[in-house]
Amino acid sequence: MRTDEIHLDEASRAAVAALAHRVRNRDGAEDREDAELFALEYVVAMRGQGWRPTEARPVQPWQESARRPPAPPEVTRRGADLARKALHGGEIE
Numbered sequence: 001m002r003t004d005e006i007h008l009d010e011a012s013r014a015a016v017a018a019l020a021h022r023v024r025n026r027d028g029a030e031d032r033e034d035a036e037l038f039a040l041e042y043v044v045a046m047r048g049q050g051w052r053p054t055e056a057r058p059v060q061p062w063q064e065s066a067r068r069p070p071a072p073p074e075v076t077r078r079g080a081d082l083a084r085k086a087l088h089g090g091e092i093e
Contacts, residue, residue, distance in 0.1 A: 006040060011053035016043045 008016065019039035027035070070076075086092055 006044070008043070009053075012043055012047065015053055016040050019043065 016036070016039045019042060020035040023035040023038055071079075082092055084090075
């Protein structure tokens with residue numbers, strides 16, 4: 001059976017092609033048909049389980065702004081000293 005004989009939408013065909021490409025690269029496969037049949041079987045099984053291809057979402061602005069500058073060295077040093085004291089059973093002030 002050839003993979004182009006199966007009726008899939010454009011997004012599913014793209015998913016099959018991408019997966020087959022990854023399988024060939026991973027295995028160094030010489031035989032294109034094996035990788036394409038595996039990819040087709042996988043995508044059809046995923047579709048049978050309810051998977052539908054969706055477009056990737058753009059990065060949300062809050063993800064970039066969530067980073068804050070590093071703490072000053074004295075704060076970092078104090079935190080490390082407190083952690084050492086706690087590990088050795090010392091009194092934490």
